[in-house]
Amino acid sequence: MSHRGFVWLCLLPLVVLTAAFFLMPMARLLVTGADGPRGIAEYLAILTEARYRATLVNTVLLAAATTLATMIVATVVGLFLQRRRFAGRSLLIAVLTFPLAFPGVVVGFMIILLGGRQGLLGELSTRLGGNKIVFAYSIYGLFFGYLYFSIPRVILTIMAAAQKLDPGLEEAARSLGAGPWAVQRDVVLPALTPAFVASGAIAFATAMGAFGTAFTLATNIDVLPMLIYTEFTLAGNLATSAALSVGLGIVTWLILAVARSFSGNAVAAAG
């Protein structure tokens, strides 16, 4: 067998699997989306139908809020852990990255334990004589769930990026008279921009498309993945759910593609 032939043979199983179980099904999804009573206009329904549009706005706002909060928290923590050496530092890093492998459903349960009907915060707030705090089964529960999910990932990215920064630049800025805030603002944060874009995109795409956490917290939280799920299973509305998931897929893919072109790294959304 020629060498070229062998290389093709090596590629064959992957190509067959991908064609049969990804490309073909995605093509089918695309066709199904235009196969409902609205025809091809189904793809615009997310913008033209008030109910779907409200869900879209809700989802985007939630994803943006999660991303912003995650970035702020993870930047402060990541830079701190990368810069300072103190007793217990590696334990702290281990604790902060422990939830990396939690699936969305488990994250949902963690939020229920914190802010659910039998949750810790509810217990504490009633003991302190206040109203019982229960936030888990709403969009706030989802916000904290995505925060829980994204913080470990973003901390790791920020720490890796901060490690590669040239400490000489900061020293130079300091010796030129820049205060600690000015050094952070003018030297450190700009140098971390690629890491911000990459990890922010992952956080955003995850919050847009994740399903497990929302499913665990409540089936009536008004976000896009839950809408797709209920349209498919409860309403049996194949065309709408297909069109919506194609739209969602394109959006998350685009966000990650833009991020990748910024950072040159493979980025993944999950949950």
Place this chain on the structure above:
Amino acid sequence: MPWRQLAKMVRDRLIFTGQLLFTLLVAAFLIVPAGLSIAAGVTVNYFRGIQSGLTLQWIAQVWELYAGTIVSSFVIAFATLAITLLAGVPAAYALLIRGGRVARMIEEIITLPVAVPGLAIALALLLTYGGFGAFRRSWLFIVVGHVVFTMPFMVRSVMAVFATVDIKTLDEGGASLGAPAWRRFWDIIVPNGIPGILAGSLMVVTLSLGEFNLTWMLHTPLTKTLPIGLADSYASMRLEVASAYTLVFFVMIIPLLIAMQWIAERRGVR
């Protein structure tokens, strides 16, 4: 001058303490619920707290109710691993040796499932293969979903290692000595890719064990995996049982996490 130094010391100390407290708060947010869940899983009555006594009855109940899901999760994870190894490792070699536009395009396409929500992929699979009853009802249907989702992690992990050991030169060296292509692949290429194959395998097994988004859509009452069982217990079981089940999941996943971190440290990345 000493005054200024003192002021600077105090300021640094304050900044450090503030950052540390904030970091501890974030760590508490992440670890306290996990700790609660572990505690609740071995407590007689979570309402009354730990003083109600410790017990393994909830874990026993989880085993009784959900042992099947745990077994099937492992079966599916290892079947997924076998397929991603068989298809992914040769493909990583071919993509790297061949290079060029076509290789980049294939890599781009197989990476798509990472970015596209699992819900969309599951819907697509259901629409295409939902009519093939026997296939749809079997474990294989879930395995297929997991293979699509995890394949990019295997291929990319192996490609990354192949790229650092300059597989092209090794391959050409072997060829100049007259070794046939399949021998070179098996005797030279695969041994050199072991770190990437290992890292990719751990990733694939971890992702498959925890996968919910796809699996929830693809499963049937007879093909439930652990995360499906978890969701079921969160919705319908008492808190102690749900917690004990989560505890079982932690015990399964933590060794994998530690192994992954260990490999990453040895390779000096992250």
